[in-house]
Every structure is written in C-alpha cells, then in structure tokens.
C-alpha cells in the first residue's frame with residue numbers, strides 16, 4: 374500500500390511546550406552531539422505515553438488511523454514521540470551509526486519517525502524479526518552501554534589499562550629486586566657467578582646472583 378503522505382508527516386504536530394523535555398522527537402536533532410551521560414539520561418527518562426494518553430488520529434487512505442499503544446508492549450525498543458506523532462526505535466536511533474553495514478538503508482524508525490499507521494505493525498515486526506543486523510547490534514550496543522554506565526562492567530579500554538598498570542607494577546617490583554641483588558653482591562664482594570662455573574653440567578648449582586634472586 375502506498376503511503377498516503379500528508380505535509381505534516383514527520384513534522385511537529387504538537388507544541389514543544391506541551392511535550393516532555395525527554396520526548397525523543399524534541400531531542401532528535403540534537404542526539405548526534407549528545408555526551409554518553411546525556412544518552413544515558415535519555416535512555417532512563419525517555420517519555421512514554423501513559424495509559425490514558427489519546428493518540429491523535431490521521432487520515433490514511435480515507436480512514437482514521439492512530440498509533441496503537443499495544444505496540445509499545447509488543448516492541449520494548451519502540452518509543453513514541455508526542456511532538457512528531459511518530460515512532461522511533463530507541464537503540465537504533467542512538468547506536469545504529471556505530472554498528473551494522475546496512476545502517477544507510479534504515480530510514481523510518483531510525484533516521485525519521487514512523488508515522489504511517491496502517492502498515493505500522495508489519496513494519497515494526499520486520500524491524501525486529503532478527504534479520505536486521507543493525508537493529509540486533511544496536512540493541513546489544515545499548516544494553517552494553519547501559520551496563521557500562523551503571524558501572525556493572527568495566528569498559529574494554531579501561532580493562533586493558535588495568536592489565537597494563539598491573540604489568541608495569543609487577544615489572545617495577547622485579548627490577549627493584551634485581552637492583553637490590555646487584556647492590557648486595559657488590560657491597561659484599563660476592564661474584565655473580567658461583568660454583569656452577571666449576572661444574573657447568575650440574576643444573577642444580579646456581580650462580581650467586583641467580584641463587585639470590587630466587588632467595589629474594
């Protein structure tokens with residue numbers, strides 16, 4: 374069915390003053406500049422219509438249609454904007470650009486709101502049928518992002534940094550031990566080599582330096 378696009382589709386249908394500051398449509402143009410903290414704030418507070426909210430009607434092919442609130446239960450990633458009378462996929466809106474090769478193909482629900490209600494259920498089902506790799510990756514990316522922001526997991530770069538710091542600390546301890554051993558041998562006129570030199574075939578005989586390192 375051809376989408377009967379009216380001039381208002383995708384354009385504001387409600388005064389900003391009547392909309393929540395966390396209406397996704399209100400914030401949509403600014404999302405690219407959002408810091409991680411603001412993204413996290415949006416994920417936690419994005420406006421969702423209450424049970425008594427009356428969705429506006431639009432004429433589609435001569436029939437009155439409106440957003441169906443049950444879709445919000447069917448599709449947990451779905452977000453409705455009162456400001457635009459349109460629907461978005463929250464994970465894709467926030468994370469699709471960084472995952473998925475076919476993100477360029479995504480338009481409705483991601484780059485612009487879905488506003489044609491007659492075929493909306495099919496469109497929403499197709500978006501979440503597991504075949505859209507961008508959507509799947511965006512959902513995973515958003516879940517990971519939330520866990521990182523809640524500090525349930527340490528980000529990979531921080532994990533690597535911690536491993537590096539541990540390695541540096543371990544190397545410093547080893548170096549300090551080697552210096553102390555060298556100084557000890559020097560101050561006490563002890564040769565680094567030891568009885569091993571007299572019998573190279575005997576593996577159990579260590580040089581003085583080696584023996585002291587092990588002792589330390």
Ligand SMILES: [Zn+2]
Nearest residue numbers: 462464465508
């Ligand atoms: Zn999506």
